[in-house]
Amino acid sequence: MLNISPFNAIEEAGTAVLTLTEGLEKEEFLASHLTRAETRRQLRLMSKSALLLSPEIHALLVEIDWEGWRALDQRLATSDKAEDTLLWLAVRALAPDTLMWLRVYRKNQPECFKVDA
Structure with missing residues (x-):
């Protein structure tokens, strides 16, 4: 694995x-085993990376649902078949909201991104 920052x-x-699920309705997403599996893998990467960031960073970037990432990570770690509703919620809310807030914070609080901790 490449050594990149958790933020990246x-x-x-x-x-x-977002690319994998663009334009898909819930039923289409759930019916596509390949898309669902790859999306699950990418969400797992996101959750693992979110947990690598320090509690101090979590406290500074308060709008991001860090607890949601922790819960998702625990659920994905214990089951190969994460609940459909959970995956869809992460696809439609948790992931896009996190990306949006990271853009905002990167612009308004760039010091948080200089040293990933």
């Missing part, structure tokens, strides 16, 4: 999630 890993995996 979150952004890259999040972009992959």
Whole structure:
């Protein structure tokens, strides 16, 4: 695996999630085993990367649902078949919201992104 910052890993995996699921309705997403499996893998990368960031960074970037990422990570770690509703919620809310807030924070609080901790 490449040695990239957790922020960059979150952004890259999040972009992959949005690309994989663009234009899909829930039923289409759930019916596509390949898309669902790859989306799940990318969400797992996002959750693992989010957990690598320090509690101090989490406290500074308060609009991001860090607890949601922790819960998703735990669920994905314990089951190969994460609940459909959970995956769809992550696709439609958790991932895009996180990417949006990272863009805002990167612009308004660039010091948080200089040293990933």
